[in-house]
Amino acid sequence: MLLWQARGAAEVRLTSESSVQTVPGAVMGVVTVYEGQALWIPVRTSHELRVHPDSVTVPLGFEAADWGTILREPTLLTVDRDLQHLMLAQHVTSSSAISSAADITRQLLALIEKAPMVSEDLPMPPDGPARQVAEQLRFDPGDTRSVEELAQARGLSARSLERAFLRDTGTTLRQWRIRCRMDAAQTLLHGQEPVSAVARRVGYSHVNAFRRAFAREVGLAPGEYRRQALGHS
Structure with missing residues (x-):
């Protein structure tokens, strides 16, 4: 799951089967996600979300059975323009009848992984x-x-x-x-x-x-x- 903080802030409590942080930028425990950030939450990581008043958190789900990724630890990301556009497209295609010929999910994963x-x-x-x-x-x-x-x-x-x-x-x-x-x-x-x-x-x-x-x-x-x-x- 990718939690995009579109406005305000939210606190996320993370617990995982593994306490080893193997990815640069990996986070664990209570994480505050501010506007303009997104938090990647991999499979087998439990989370509790508390959204601050007047704040908006947009969750984007990815089926682990359908998509492979190298992001295997919780990771806090800065949302730039390209990432924002892809997250908006992903949200629209996943929550409505509007579809796209482009494989947005694959492009989004490639962008947040940051490394080839x-x-x-x-x-x-x-x-x-x-x-x-x-x-x-x-x-x-x-x-x-x-x-x-x-x-x-x-x-x-x-x-x-x-x-x-x-x-x-x-x-x-x-x-x-x-x-x-x-x-x-x-x-x-x-x-x-x-x-x-x-x-x-x-x-x-x-x-x-x-x-x-x-x-x-x-x-x-x-x-x-x-x-x-x-x-x-």
């Missing part, structure tokens, strides 16, 4: 529109736009974008994108969300297609990779 889930070893185009596309896909590996749509957004033809990726990274955009998604998936699999939630986060609507792609790229099934990563036999 993808390895720094992934080769990047040095500059230009190809670099901009690569940075967007590192920020949001689950971006489902086609090569043609990604190219059009940067004023390129799909062929020009593909040529630039092959020249600058030594691999096609399709291959680069798969590696980007599998890098992100490996990071997400260190959490406890279902494999289906990880698949959806990195752009796969069918979990079996994700499992096949992950096994081809990593050499292990997602479940086996998670067991090894978490030190389980």
